[in-house]
């Protein structure tokens with residue numbers, strides 16, 4: 001059974017639908033008002049934890065996931081239908097990270113319990129129809145917006161084990177042996193320390209109850225400081241609801257082993273020592289293991305471990321193991337559900353930040369490439385989105401765009417940097433314009449008509465449209 005599993009997938013939320021330009025046509029009403037409806041919002045992309053899944057193998061077969069876009073608005077103020085959200089089912093315990101995130105950035109989401117869901121990509125806003133542009137000055141607006149683009153990103157999925165019980169202890173104590181006895185798991189068992197390098201999961205079915213055990217690789221002094229794979233292992237402990245602490249009865253100093261592990265837990269996260277713990281004094285089939293048993297028991301009792309949580313067992317022969325597991329189950333059942341969830345390590349991220357809407361039009365940067373054909377690139381979250389949502393089919397939309405370029409100070413900045421008639425201006429990646437020094441409305445309209453006649457219609461996404469700007 002593999003505990004670690006990773007996959008990389010592409011997700012794309014639905015684009016918003018286009019707004020519509022329409023006017024009411026009614027009998028006896030010669031000049032109806034604007035009635036073009038807004039486009040529908042695009043669908044979002046979510047991940048949701050599905051308890052029927054236990055691996056990420058499905059993501060080897062399908063890599064691209066897209067939510068349904070919003071529909072365009074219609075006449076008579078009809079709003080376009082909203083896109084449909086896409087729910088990507090993943091096994092509980094899946095962590096989602098942005099592919100481009102730095103190593104220290106927190107994950108986008110983590111779904112732990114069945115039904116947990118998290119929003120990964122937000123659908124684009126529906127473009128406004130011309131009815132939305134009506135004002136006291138503009139009674140018959142001849143423009144509408146394109147829908148906003150749905151978020152898209154590559155994300156890495158990582159499956160982390162979510163075990164009820166973590167089996168901890170010093171190297172070679174018999175943790176893997178115990179796991180193999182309580183479950184059908186077949187972890188590697190060997191007579192040397194650090195046999196286990198990756199936690200093994202085992203499902204224990206007993207008394208009609210299912211308990212998932214994880215065999216945590218041997219903890220050693222300094223683990224909390226990252227010695228060995230310390231941090232990794234301790235992080236796994238955090239997600240377990242209870243711990244079984246295995247002591248090696250044949251060790252020269254079982255009490256020292258016990259306190260060393262407890263110290264590591266406490267140093268890493270004081271909550272870890274407060275997790276319910278059942279202690280298994282192991283290897284009691286070995287004759288001289290009984291030397292320290294009474295002493296260890298006294299020590300544990302004196303340190304607050306309840307008597308019914310201390311067992312002398314032999315993982316090798318199975319002695320007392322059933323009683324140990326029953327006690328573990330009892331401890332789990334005694335925990336309130338809420339506490340179980342609180343200690344499961346969930347980050348409780350349900351929604352990544354929405355598309356930032358506080359970006360301002362006057363926050364932009366200009367890059368110039370004057371080596372070949374002269375190209376100026378304008379970058380800025382707000383202006384780029386505005387350009388994408390401008391429907392260049394409408395003259396008034398183009399006019400509105402030009403005004404925003406003015407008000408935001410972009411035209412002024414371009415002029416100051418020495419832009420020349422005929423230079424290309426890119427806004428973001430997709431929108432290509434041509435600079436004209438004559439900025440009068442007449443020149444703009446003429447240029448728009450010329451382009452419209454040449455193209456019939458301006459292709460969306462690659463709007464090539466001369467004489468804007470200035």
Ligand SMILES: Nc1nc2c(ncn2[C@@H]2O[C@H](COP(=O)(O)OP(=O)(O)OP(=O)(O)O)[C@@H](O)[C@H]2O)c(=O)[nH]1
Pocket residue numbers: 169170171172173174175176177178188189190191192193194195196197217218219282283284285286313314315316317
């Ligand atoms: N006699 C006896 N030997 C045991 C018992 N349990 C485990 N062993 C032996 O102890 C050695 C270590 O067992 P593992 O289960 O690999 O120990 P571990 O704690 O998983 O060790 P690491 O993964 O290296 O941390 C093996 O040789 C086992 O056969 C037991 O109850 N009695």
Ligand SMILES: [Mg+2]
Pocket residue numbers: 175176177188189195196215217218
């Ligand atoms: Mg092991």
